[in-house]
Amino acid sequence: MHRRDFLRLAAAAPLLATPLYAAERHLLQLNGYPLNAETPLELLTDYLTPNDLFFVRSHWIPRMPDAKTWRLKIDGNVARPLSLSLAELKKLPRVETTCVLQCAGNGRALHSPVLPGVQWSYGAVGNARWAGVRVRDVLERAGINANAKHLHLFGSDDPPGKVPPFHRSIEMGKAMDDCILAYEMNGAPLPQSHGAPLRMVVPGWAGDHWMKWLVRISASDKPQTGFYMDTAYRWPLKPGEPGVSFKPEEMRPVTEIAVKSNITTAPKVARVGVPIDIRGFAFSGAPDIARVEITDDDGAHWKAATLDVRHSAHAWRLWSFRYTPKRAGIVKLAARATDSRNTAQPRTAIWNQSGYLYNAWQSVSIEVKA
Ligand SMILES: Nc1nc2c(c(=O)[nH]1)N[C@H]1C(S)=C(S)[C@@H](COP(=O)(O)O)O[C@H]1N2
Numbered sequence: 001m002h003r004r005d006f007l008r009l010a011a012a013a014p015l016l017a018t019p020l021y022a023a024e025r026h027l028l029q030l031n032g033y034p035l036n037a038e039t040p041l042e043l044l045t046d047y048l049t050p051n052d053l054f055f056v057r058s059h060w061i062p063r064m065p066d067a068k069t070w071r072l073k074i075d076g077n078v079a080r081p082l083s084l085s086l087a088e089l090k091k092l093p094r095v096e097t098t099c100v101l102q103c104a105g106n107g108r109a110l111h112s113p114v115l116p117g118v119q120w121s122y123g124a125v126g127n128a129r130w131a132g133v134r135v136r137d138v139l140e141r142a143g144i145n146a147n148a149k150h151l152h153l154f155g156s157d158d159p160p161g162k163v164p165p166f167h168r169s170i171e172m173g174k175a176m177d178d179c180i181l182a183y184e185m186n187g188a189p190l191p192q193s194h195g196a197p198l199r200m201v202v203p204g205w206a207g208d209h210w211m212k213w214l215v216r217i218s219a220s221d222k223p224q225t226g227f228y229m230d231t232a233y234r235w236p237l238k239p240g241e242p243g244v245s246f247k248p249e250e251m252r253p254v255t256e257i258a259v260k261s262n263i264t265t266a267p268k269v270a271r272v273g274v275p276i277d278i279r280g281f282a283f284s285g286a287p288d289i290a291r292v293e294i295t296d297d298d299g300a301h302w303k304a305a306t307l308d309v310r311h312s313a314h315a316w317r318l319w320s321f322r323y324t325p326k327r328a329g330i331v332k333l334a335a336r337a338t339d340s341r342n343t344a345q346p347r348t349a350i351w352n353q354s355g356y357l358y359n360a361w362q363s364v365s366i367e368v369k370a
């Protein structure tokens, strides 16, 4: 074993359990309990990721609310604090949105040297159709005050001892714009592992904002404080020297996810002159993917992939590309997405000590036979 490989393994050991390869269709379990599990990249081929294949990320042992006695409290800087049951919430206008949920840490394992944290590779991401009520409708019912600039989010999970609770807040502008409180996922009641009975859906923003098992939302003039706001989930204001840690004041909270494409489907072997199809998905925090391109010469030339007809501002876009190998040997195909703001996926991801928002070009190697 190379020294580097050994260090990689040694550093990752406390977090990595042996993946279970027993079932055909399965998640890859990354630690014990609470469950953190990602979807194998080659299974992320559907426009809507099936609920049972959707990655799970929970900081602490979940305490799932009892749907019968559960209520959502709405308080803080509002004229009329409310407490709503699920039946009462469901009387508000129902809205649907199809969008990507990606953990900020997706791709952390692809950084070198290895960074501490759950070792996600490609599969802490999925695309789902979420249904519920607008955050705006609920807050307007409660008579939200104009000076409330942040929405504090509280789930029912309860960490042990002095471990900091997973408390977060989100800017009110975003919450009032397009966020929903979801009780359904892909046409089914929201599964327990994904936050039943109610979770936040924050289109275009990283998963840490998508509070599960919601029990209270509270309007405030200040952001939430605590470990998960002040230390974790922060992103450099300006790019820095790889390997050098940023200070908290050189960072701001992670918000939008970064433009990215992944290759889900490609043959291992091809023949000279015989076309092959490769497929994948692309998404960004900016609304809509403008294009996906493929290179076979490490970025010197790019050709446009075909985008699938299905799309929605913050959903992912499936794509396919027909490629005819010209000569025998190993060919490396890499994909690059560009979003509606003309931001293109970079060759290397932006360095940050937590390994958030990894979005470097991904490639596949194919053996081309004569
Ligand atoms: N209450 C609560 N909500 C939470 C979390 C959590 O630990 N507790 N994890 C967050 C993070 S970091 C992510 S990436 C998403 C994951 O959602 P999923 O498990 O439905 O895929 O939930 C978010 N919501």
Ligand SMILES: [Mo]
Residues within 6 Å of the ligand: 057, 102, 103, 104, 105, 207, 208
């Ligand atoms: Mo996350």
